[in-house]
Amino acid sequence: MCQSLPPPTEDVPLTVIGVVRSAHTEPENTPIQAALNRAGRGTIEIAGPYREGLAGLDGFGYAWLLTWLHRPGDRKDTGDRKEHGAREGRAGRGGLPPLRQVPFLLRRQQRAMGIFATRGPRRVNPIGLSLIQLLEVTPEAVLFAGVDVIDGTPVIDLKPYVTRFDRPPGDPPYGWFDEVTLDEGSTPAGLTRPEPPA
Amino acid sequence: MCQSLPPPTEDVPLTVIGVVRSAHTEPENTPIQAALNRAGRGTIEIAGPYREGLAGLDGFGYAWLLTWLHRPGDRKDTGDRKEHGAREGRAGRGGLPPLRQVPFLLRRQQRAMGIFATRGPRRVNPIGLSLIQLLEVTPEAVLFAGVDVIDGTPVIDLKPYVTRFDRPPGDPPYGWFDEVTLDEGSTPAGLTRPEPPA
Numbered sequence: 573m574c575q576s577l578p579p580p581t582e583d584v585p586l587t588v589i590g591v592v593r594s595a596h597t598e599p600e601n602t603p604i605q606a607a608l609n610r611a612g613r614g615t616i617e618i619a620g621p622y623r624e625g626l627a628g629l630d631g632f633g634y635a636w637l638l639t640w641l642h643r644p645g646d647r648k649d650t651g652d653r654k655e656h657g658a659r660e661g662r663a664g665r666g667g668l669p670p671l672r673q674v675p676f677l678l679r680r681q682q683r684a685m686g687i688f689a690t691r692g693p694r695r696v697n698p699i700g701l702s703l704i705q706l707l708e709v710t711p712e713a714v715l716f717a718g719v720d721v722i723d724g725t726p727v728i729d730l731k732p733y734v735t736r737f738d739r740p741p742g743d744p745p746y747g748w749f750d751e752v753t754l755d756e757g758s759t760p761a762g763l764t765r766p767e768p769p770a
Numbered sequence: 771m772c773q774s775l776p777p778p779t780e781d782v783p784l785t786v787i788g789v790v791r792s793a794h795t796e797p798e799n800t801p802i803q804a805a806l807n808r809a810g811r812g813t814i815e816i817a818g819p820y821r822e823g824l825a826g827l828d829g830f831g832y833a834w835l836l837t838w839l840h841r842p843g844d845r846k847d848t849g850d851r852k853e854h855g856a857r858e859g860r861a862g863r864g865g866l867p868p869l870r871q872v873p874f875l876l877r878r879q880q881r882a883m884g885i886f887a888t889r890g891p892r893r894v895n896p897i898g899l900s901l902i903q904l905l906e907v908t909p910e911a912v913l914f915a916g917v918d919v920i921d922g923t924p925v926i927d928l929k930p931y932v933t934r935f936d937r938p939p940g941d942p943p944y945g946w947f948d949e950v951t952l953d954e955g956s957t958p959a960g961l962t963r964p965e966p967p968a
């Protein structure tokens with residue numbers, strides 16, 4: 573192990589299996605995390621060829637919703653200050669996002685972090701990971717609580733939440749998140765407003 | 771919301787950002803979940819263009835490792851009994867996996883589940899989600915504990931584990947996992963052996 577072989581760099585294909593229906597249409601006004609919008613409800617519409625894969629999901633309380641957050645134009649450096657590492661676009665791909673970005677939660681402080689230390693949507697692979705509460709599983713759709721994506725977001729996978737697999741022991745350190753306030757309903761737009769006077 | 775528009779079905783591209791180095795080479799003899807192999811150690815080698823994205827990750831105790839589990843031939847129906855829904859391959863893609871499969875943990879019972887109710891690797895999009903414990907973050911690599919992938923597995927994302935986002939309240943129901951034994955170090959091969967006599 574730990575040989576210094578070059579890692580693979582080729583692209584691999586993804587298939588969209590469904591779409592999220594939510595009340596949100598603008599990312600700037602959409603809660604930044606499902607856990608901060610537990611009251612928000614949405615629906616995952618699964619495309620016909622994949623519906624049989626839902627069998628058995630109704631026995632679970634929570635699931636991981638994996639989404640594809642890329643929108644045209646997202647991969648350009650959209651200009652948050654203190655960002656570094658914007659890359660030249662590859663032909664037809666729109667280029668890479670900056671590798672250091674100011675997370676929504678650090679907008680007021682304008683502190684940049686490496687993208688693998690953030691949960692932000694502008695990533696090398698813009699895959700969203702949302703912990704959703706399952707309300708109802710029908711033969712063609714999943715009704716859920718905990719919405720942090722806009723209407724029309726493509727779905728690429730659903731996995732059941734299993735406590736034994738997904739809950740680390742104890743209360744592990746969580747880096748810079750320890751220094752920010754995680755308010756219910758936080759949105760990118762809300763996090764740019766000045767702090768109210770004390 | 772909840773309009774019945776057809777979901778998008780086009781493919782989207784993924785970029786490999788690095789590779790996992792682990793002591794395992796055969797999926798059948800690799801622990802099925804990181805949480806069941808906490809003592810196992812591995813390394814994520816991040817490719818040069820993406821290393822700057824690691825900045826700040828060292829402050830976290832755990833992270834989500836997203837991997838691409840596709841290997842040539844995986845998308846064929848490899849013949850577990852009671853599987854249904856194997857699809858015709860699309861040109862150049864190798865086809866879809868069965869939408870109902872017998873999970874490793876239900877091999878002895880030969881019970882099939884929809885793939886979105888399993889954590890198995892043969893998925894429409896074979897994305898692995900592993901909760902890893904961060905041991906050390908260097909400028910070009912991540913040393914971690916909790917290994918459930920083979921050596922050479924392509925990495926597509928890393929996200930920090932944040933308790934507030936990733937831990938549901940209480941002890942939610944976890945479907946058919948409630949009926950199986952989750953033994954430390956369980957492997958697919960081990961789960962096909964007959965139960966030892968009582």
